Amino acid sequence: MPEPVAGPRTLYDKIWDNHVVRHTDDGTTILYIDRHIIHEVSTPQAFDGLNEAGRRVRRPESTLGTVDHNTPTANREKYTDDESFISDVEARHQVVLMEKNCQDHGVVYFSLADKRQGICHIVGPEQGFTLPGCTVVCGDSHTSTHGAFGAIAFGIGTTEVQHVLATQCSYQRHSKNMKIQIDGTLHPHVSSKDVILHVIGVIGTAGGTGHAIEYCGTTVEAMTMEARMSMCNMSIEAGARCGLVKPDATTYAYIKGRPLAPKGAKWDQAVKFWDSLASDPDAHWDTEVFIKAEDIAPTVTWGTSPQEVAPVTGIVPYPANADTEQRQKAMERMLEYMGLTAGTPIEDIKVDKVFIGSCTNSRIEDLRNAAAVASGRKVAPGVYAMVVPGSGNIKIQAEKEGLDRIFKAAGFDWREAGCSMCLAMNEDKLQPGERCASTSNRNFEGRQGAGGRTHLMSPAMAAAAAITGHITDVRKLPPVPQGSAEPKVEIGEPHPFAPLAHPFSEVVAAAVKAGKQVPAPVHKHADAKTGIPKFGVDGILKGYAAPMDKSNVDTDQVLPKEYLKKISKKGLKEGLFKPMRFDAQTGKEITDFVLNRAPYDHAKILVARYNFGCGSSREHAPWALQDFGFGAFIAESYGEIFYNNSTKNGLLPVVLPKDQVELCMQDANAGLELSIDLPNQVVIRPNGEKFPFQVNPFIKHCLIEGLDDISLTLMHEKEIEAYEEIRKQSYPWLDGNGYLQTDELGRIRVLHEGIADW
Known part of the structure; x- marks a missing residue:
């Protein structure tokens, strides 16, 4: 593990430095992931990839599964099983697959019959699975929620979900630091939701692009953990990679006693460490924003x-x-x-x-x-x-x-x-x-x-x-009508965390009962090939460019959410830009939409404006673009998760200045072809003019050679193992507190309600 950078550091810097497995000169970092939360929408293809390659989940005890996105919220009193309860065929298939995949890989899973089931970003903190100083990922952009505990938490796409399952690591680049300081007392009935909406209104949906935002100030310090989570949750809507709040007494009071929180001496040791994470007084901030609480309505x-x-x-x-x-x-x-x-x-x-x-x-x-x-x-x-x-x-x-x-x-x-x-x-x-x-x-x-x-x-x-x-x-709001009950809310003690009410798998449930080891999954396709499509021909992509003269095109516009129920990467082109391509009433093509016209119906490059691909972490959006035939995009900027998801699928997002994007847009509107030369890092216009662009050397190498992250990461297996040994000694509270635990021989045991019984 590389030595931490000397000098004053931010909260984000300190957590980052504590999780570096390997760092290269170009800025690419293999970052170790402490906590991985999974759900039914972004995992089917990830588990398929593991099974086809003969790989297993590296650390099941560091993974927690639940179902939430497309599960019915109707009364469950008559629930018996997923097959009879979920009427939507595709949704039912995803939920059933989720249970089977967790069973096959020994991952703890909260089913619809388990009282602990819920939204992934609610369940993690509620169970004490989310802890200060951790790195937390999930196949959902609102993973930034967990940053409220003083954690680096960010959303990832399905390819990266597979990568984390297989390696417990993620390829990342260090973000810039942004401080948003909010001071003062909020007016009555003004909440943290109002605060974060106000913040986004101030800095814009791309104001935090490339940054990790730390929220601080007297207003934030006075907030409850629920309020901090709501605020950090929407950091992604400001374009940020993640949002954080320093851990303090409020944080510790929320965590203490939860099922997966450290206990006894480990708790004391953890709190002492967590107290050291606060940003140093003279830490460097790339961007600072100051807001007065009294200005927020x-x-x-x-x-x-x-x-x-x-x-x-x-x-x-x-x-x-x-x-x-x-x-x-x-x-x-x-x-x-x-x-x-x-x-x-x-x-x-x-x-x-x-x-x-x-x-x-x-x-x-x-x-x-x-x-x-x-x-x-x-x-x-x-x-x-x-x-x-x-x-x-x-x-x-x-x-x-x-x-x-x-x-x-x-x-x-x-x-x-x-x-x-x-x-x-x-x-x-x-x-x-x-x-x-x-x-x-x-x-x-x-x-x-x-x-x-x-x-x-x-x-x-x-x-x-x-x-x-x-x-x-x-x-x-007018007063309560005369004769009505006065507004009264009885705040009770927190409900005891419900025990496992439904077996998340026969294999794991049997192990719970018997206290036995969970068997390793068996894979049938150990000789499967891995990799991504190579970019272009010898690294050069030439073709018609489709003009999309819009800014802030979000991933919901790229691909509507109903297509997230698909469990295959293929066939998604039918939903690409569906609200713009097809009439909602008749289902017929809108003839003047660009992709419904020649030559753009065979375009290989898409030219857009500012902040293309903002919003959700859904990897289905780049899959749909790729399925249509696109190999690259040209824009002024991109949503950060979309950019990462694209490169992991062999797609190249090119960033150019506004004036050069304008010229490319003009070429595209004229029905001309553009060329993207990745080896030489230039966009070539039809008149021969060249626009240079920047790309990370690691990403460039992977795109040209068609290399996938997992194979590359596993080349550094010894470094990962060395990090894990240091992690065990330095942060013992991170291991041995989950529903799954690993003994000294590396065997996995399943625990009931977080209580060890060796």
């Missing part, structure tokens, strides 16, 4: 990007006031989609549905805040409002406190745990034209259902909208 989104925010007391903005023509056109497009008129007071916007849930705002504190507003009141006529707890444990605790009775009496639908309407991969979705007050994290076009319109806000604000039928300043 209850905040909502009005457009189709999390940066399009306004205080609830404000108005829908006028596109004519935009600073550029491109920005003006984008605002006009958003207003058209959202069905809004510039100048309309935010509080005059009516809603059809209300969604309280998601990995952003479905914790017990969120439900208490919403229930305090709903208590003694009624949901407005014509409004459907739903509350979806983040996990089975949260649901149990909420019911113990009587929150469910408050919601039901007010007319809310009380649901089971899951991602639900956040991304509408299940039955919970908006219909075209419906408007939703949502506590989720994204308001992209169609995010909550094709043609649906989403306004992001806090739980209290969402509950207020449900009561009045329109977006409402919760601070001005």
Whole structure:
């Protein structure tokens, strides 16, 4: 393990340095991963890759599985098995595969019948699986949530999920450091959701690109862990790789006593180490942002990007006031989609549905805040409002406190745990034209259902909208009607963590009962080939370039979320840019859309504007682009996860300055061919003009040679083993506290409720 960099360091720097297995001069780092959380959407292809290559999960005890994205949130009293309970064929197939894959590889899995099941970013912290000073990854962009504990936590694509399962490592490059300092006392009814929406409004959806954001200041220090998690959750919406908060007494109080948290002497040792992680006073920051708490009002989104925010007391903005023509056109497009008129007071916007849930705002504190507003009141006529707890444990605790009775009496639908309407991969979705007050994290076009319109806000604000039928300043909500019960929320003791209620596999369940070793998985295809497609011909790609004259094209636009149910990388081209390519009513091609016209229907290069591929970590987006025939992209900038996912599949995202992108866009509009010479790192225009571009040498080598990450990483097996030995000695609390434990001989044993029984 390389020696840490000398001198003052940030929280991010310290955690990074503690996890470096190998570092090269070009900046490429093999980073060790402490905690890996997996779910049903981003794992089928990853496990298939392991099985075909004859590989096994390197450290099952460092992996935790749950189902959440496309699981039904309907009442589970009659649940017997996944096959009969999940009506959607593709969703059912993913969930069944998840259980089988976890069984075959000895990974602990929380099924729909297990009270611990829930949203991956709720379950990890709730179980004590997420700890300060850790590196945490998951095949979901909102993994940044876990940074609230003082951890480096980031989303990865499916290829990287496979890589982490096989090696417990990830290829990464050190991010720049951004400090967002928020000081002062928040106004009543202003929450951390309002804070992060305000922050994104200040810096924009690409303001944090290339950075790790540390949130600090007196406002952050006063926040609960639930509030910090909500804030860090949406760091990805600001373009950041991750968001962090230094661990402190609030952090430790939340973790202590949880099933997978260290105990006894290990706890004391861990806390002493965690206290040392705070950023040094004279640490270097690449970017600093300072915000006053008193400047933050209850905040909502009005457009189709999390940066399009306004205080609830404000108005829908006028596109004519935009600073550029491109920005003006984008605002006009958003207003058209959202069905809004510039100048309309935010509080005059009516809603059809209300969604309280998601990995952003479905914790017990969120439900208490919403229930305090709903208590003694009624949901407005014509409004459907739903509350979806983040996990089975949260649901149990909420019911113990009587929150469910408050919601039901007010007319809310009380649901089971899951991602639900956040991304509408299940039955919970908006219909075209419906408007939703949502506590989720994204308001992209169609995010909550094709043609649906989403306004992001806090739980209290969402509950207020449900009561009045329109977006409402919760601070001005009329008093509870006379004769109604006074708003009252009984805060009870945390519910004891539920035991394993349903066997996540016959093999592992039997081992739990007998205290025996879990057998290693058996693979049938040990001679399978590995690798990625080589880039172009001898590293040169020439072809027609399709112009997409838009900025902030998110991965939901690239590929709608219903295609995330596919378990194959092939056939996804049918969904590529579907809302733009096909008429939603007739299903017929929209003839003037670029990819429906020759020669662009055979394009190999796509030219876009700023921040292409922002949003979700879904690797299905680059798979769909590749399936269509694209081999490279040219843009001013990219979503960081999209960039990484593309390179891991043999695709090259080229970054050029704005003026050069403009010239490439002109060539593309003229139906001309462009060439990308990767060995010489130049884009060649039809007139012979060359535009040089930068690319990491490691990525360049892998693309030209068609090399996959796993094979390259396993070349450094001895260095990984050496790191793991140092890790065992330096951070003993990271091992031996999971539901799966490894003995001194490397054998895996399964534990019940985190209690060792050797």
